[in-house]
Amino acid sequence: MTPEQIDAWGEELAEVTGGLAHLFARPEPAEVFADLIEGLLDGLPKKNGWTMSARAGHAGPERIQKFLNAASWDDAALVGAVRDYALARLGDEAAVMVVEDTQSIKKGDKSVGAAFQHCGTTGDVRNCQVMVMLTYAAGAGHTFLDRRLYLPQSWAGDVERREEAGVPAEVGFLTKPRLAALMLADALAAQVPFSWFAADSGYGRDPHLRAYLHAAAIRxxxxxxxxxxxxxxxxxxxxxxxxxxxxxxxxxxxxxxxxxxxxxxxxxxxxxxxxxxxxxxxxxxxxxxxxxxxxxxxxxxxxxxxxxxxxxxxxxxxxxxxxxxxxxxxxxDHPRRRSALADRGRQQGIEAAGGAGGLPGAQVEAVAPLHRLLPARPRLPRRRARRPRHTGARASGDRRRESGGKRPHTGGKDRTGPSRSR
Incomplete structure (x- = not known):
């Protein structure tokens, strides 16, 4: 998105960010939130705390870092607000809920959840973070609805690493299909309208996820x-x-x-x-x-x-x-039509993730900034025949193909988490 496009959309953008001011106890975090949203939407060559702070006229990245790391606000409430905003524009009884995981490749071992594990971005085993994402795909467009960080067993049982990264005591090891079921349960509790659920074989092979879908009579x-x-x-x-x-x-x-x-x-x-x-x-x-x-x-x-x-x-x-x-x-009501719609939502939605919250190669090391970046990132509805409202790149291939193509990994560093030697 170009600065000109952001300016043209300024009134609606201000309405959206202003309508979320109640999530923050003071006006200063609400101002930084608006700056962060505009920075994530802007077509900056690199998006990190320094570049977005410079764009907003801040003296340094400290305000954005503090907003993500220590400011008092509820990221779960923001997820709910984004969901309500999206459903007011995209809500469709025939929509598909799509679960897929996205990865952010890492070089060190300080980033929360980073471990050597399967990386769908490259198709092999890499040191990466994995986030399970829930996408809402409707005829009018698609958007993210929820996210869960996958915490490998090597992290779940390491008390020292958990404390350093700020992992809550109640968070333990859960498989990715189990995380998907939790997000789907939250969507059902929020009465999100949809007709089908879709996922790739990494989730389809799990009998417990299928049993949950059977019990809930979800197609x-x-x-x-x-x-x-x-x-x-x-x-x-x-x-x-x-x-x-x-x-x-x-x-x-x-x-x-x-x-x-x-x-x-x-x-x-x-x-x-x-x-x-x-x-x-x-x-x-x-x-x-x-x-x-x-x-x-x-x-x-x-x-x-x-x-x-x-x-x-x-x-x-x-x-x-x-x-x-x-x-x-x-x-x-045809499963092949639903599968095709899910394909589109998966490809466009997951490619739009662009790493952690749209910051390529972001060094997000703690739980709080990572969980806050993703709901804060503007995943506003993409509608047909209208100007796109987020900067996510369209997918270049079908990830469900056995010989699926690789996405280029974009480097770059962002100190949005606590500064630690790598």
Whole structure:
């Protein structure tokens, strides 16, 4: 976003930030908050405490650092305020709630939660922080609704590191799917309107998350691994047919049946991202559907010859109300349409994260500034046919592809946490 665009949007921006002044006990933090929002929106080459302070006319970064580290304000209340603002403009009963994690690569071991773990940004194991994000994807646009820092077991059991980083005593180790369930429960308690839940195979393979969704009767489309255990397809199996014990076993039937439907997963950098889809009604091992619901396995096949030659297929697991597999859902109720909408929200939303709160390579070392940066970052709704209202870059590829492309890592340092030697 350019300074000219911010100026043109100044009246509405002032209304938004001014409407959140009640979150702060004094006027000074409210002023710094407004400066921080404008700095995060501005197209600065590097966004850190120094550059945003200089833009706001501060003598140094101390005011922004104090605001994030020590000022008395409730980041949970800000999350709720941002959620209400977004839903007033994007709220849609047909929306999709999307969970995905985003990573910030680190060089030291002081940043809270930083550990050697899988990094989706690079596709390998890196020293990084991981934040689980909840995105709201609707027909009119998308926005972040909530976030949870993933605290690895190496951190959860280290009392000294926890105290140094300010990790609350009640915060322990929770898996990423469990964090996703907590955020979804908060959204349900806030009566957020949505129709589907979607996540990739890192979450789809977790039986406890699926059990939570079943208990709450929430429709979902989840990516799943090829070894997802199945007890077979619905109905009587064909004599002499290969046994079906896992998701990958259905590929034989998909190819021999040859009933594929070509649909788009949305607009990409090179046009429509077209895939061929087929669907089977299945029975999931040791996890029966709720009354009136069925399990379906969607198989997605690339339409590109080089991918077909490599035998590349993706699997999505859909849990939704009847009808049976031989009937067709309504126009707005198709799992493939929901999956495509979730894809768009995941790609655009997670790429818009841009590291910790939109500060590339930010050295956010303590819990308080990290949890405060993300709700403070302007994740205002992006609407079609209107000027974009945040600086998030559009995704360049589908992260659910097995050979997904890498995002470039942008360096830069930001002392928004307590200063410590690295």
């Amino acid at each position: 979902y489309v989840l990516g799943v691994p090829v070894d997802l255990p199945l007890s077979g397809v619905a109905g009587k199996p064909d004599l002499g047919a290969p046994p079906i014990a896992r998701a990958g076993d259905l590929l034989h039937y998909a190819i021999s049946r040859d009933r594929w439907e070509r649909r788009s997963c949305g607009e990409g950098t090179k046009g429509q991202r077209l895939y061929d889809w087929t669907v089977f009604e299945v029975e999931l091992a040791e996890q029966a559907p709720a009354d009136g619901y069925v399990h379906r396995l969607l198989i997605r096949r690339s339409t590109k010859k080089k991918h077909l030659a490599g035998g590349r297929f993706d699997y999505d697991y859909a849990y939704l109300p009847g009808p049976r597999a031989d009937a067709h859902p309504g126009p707005g």
